[in-house]
Amino acid sequence: MSILVCIEGDEGIIKKTSIEAVYYASETGKIIGDEEVIAVALGSYDTAVLENLGNYGATKVIHVNDEKLDKSQIGVYSEIFAELVQTTSANLVIMSKSSFGDNIGGRIAGKTGASIVSNVVALPNVSSEFEVRKSIFTGKAFATVSMPEGLKILLVKRNSVEVNQTDDKAVIEQIPLPNALNFHEKITGSEKAEGDVLLDDAEIVVSGGRGLKGPENWDMIEDLAKALGAATGCSKPVSDQGWRPHHEHVGQTGVKVSPNLYIAIGISGAIQHLAGVNSSKVLVAINIDPDAPFFKAADYGIVGDAFDVVPRLTEKVKSLK
Amino acid sequence: MKILVCITHVPDTTSKIAFTDNNTKFDVSGIQFIIGPYDDYALAKAVELKESNSGNITVLCVGEVNVEPTMRKALAIGADDAIRVNANPTDSVFVAQQIAAIAKEDQYDLILMGRESIDFNSGVVHGIVGSLLDIPSVSPVMKLEIEGETAKMTREIEGGQEFIEVQLPVIAGCQEPIAEWKIANMRGIMSARTKPLKVIEPVACDKITSTLSYEKLPAKGSVKLIPAENAEELIDLLKNEAKVL
């Protein structure tokens, strides 16, 4: 029996969340009895990058090295993964909870008849049944869910496991692109954010709200983010008004982040915004209004004018470097 | 164009989440239920498409009788008819099988739903339905245009967006800014009362997950406030006390 991990990458770089998925799989393998952990990578990757998945517990990497797969087409990826589930007789499939995992995990479940649990936040408990803990109500609660016998798919929420590394290398098996794939979706282009740090992967996020008054004041946010090596985010009205791009919108209806540090500047702390940040390790609120609801959720706070406070914080961070 | 819009019936986003019966049941007392916000975008998009292309919108909800007021809201906003699958929606595969069973019987050009429900946040139903029906599924879709038999979509990817074209039929998991939320007008509310709402029993689905217990997020300690005049101290605290820098 084996555990299959669906790898998500971007231009030959494996996402941090996929590395967490590999580690989650290998720890789960130890719990359910030394299973083989097979990572599957589709598209162009350097061999060394794939071998290094062994560092996180992959015993083998199945690689379909074909540039037709460089863009992750939902349909084709799912077909290939679903087929490999059968040929490797996997009993468990692990991937990250992301837009990739949502689409592909769902399709594999439909195709293979597997059961599926998304947003998993901890290793399974197999003392009686196969039980997993998942985040629900947009981070406001957890549920413990039991899964039926047979093939299972888990989508693991980011930062749910603390990854340890070894020097082990994975064995690579190259396989050709299967025939008779249906390339239904035509990807005609893409646009990427310009910032250095992606919001989803960031350890630190600096986020601005309507309190910043207009897009012309975002230099201040970007300067602090740059000094901290952080990604920038914003509240919904800020992206609705086009002050910032939509993919920076954090909250219930936007990106859910779980960084080590989330700094909210001029954001009131509406429950819908907090829903997207409540799994951050440390929350900081900077707001001119001492009654802003964000202070009820925050670990640290400064009651003050962002236009005064933020540049001083940036200077202080720079002085520590 | 025949459009199926799948909606969830979920607690309003401002709800206080609590559990009863020894943490095995969601506490519905005092909770206001709404159409899932993402599903509401899907519905708004369907109404826009109908306005520009004509057609029919069927709204589908898997739920017990208590979801009917939420479904009537969708009819008031602009759906033409409704189907309720009489079952408690506790598992993604189960819900997807219900949707697929209906879509197999009645061919739709477009199946729209939210990218995820805001109660269980699983976000996988669109994909499961897609593979059960063997048609493409795409999520989260921020922009959707129909040109003849082609759906042109903008999908959000981490830190950017991707442009996709597929042939109909297709399933899209929707999110903003695909359309603006619509509010029912008086005429819509009146007509919703008499629009057809069909109730059907679920198809069988054997391998489903079950929720054993719930747990609320542990309460936060109180905030440590740093006076604005010593704002710089925050950085020291983050470095030395919280150890996140």
Ligand SMILES: Cc1cc2nc3c(=O)[nH]c(=O)nc-3n(C[C@H](O)[C@H](O)[C@H](O)COP(=O)(O)OP(=O)(O)OC[C@H]3O[C@@H](n4cnc5c(N)ncnc54)[C@H](O)[C@@H]3O)c2cc1C
């Ligand atoms: C269904 C639904 C879903 C939603 N989803 C989301 C979501 O995903 N994300 C989201 O963010 N919102 C969401 N919202 C909107 C949410 O309810 C709030 O309206 C929104 O978060 C408010 O944004 P804000 O904090 O930037 O603005 P405001 O609430 O206007 O707050 C601005 C804050 O800035 C402070 N301020 C003003 N001047 C200064 C200054 N000089 N220095 C410091 N502080 C200052 C003010 O005191 C105030 O607290 C949703 C709403 C609904 C109904």
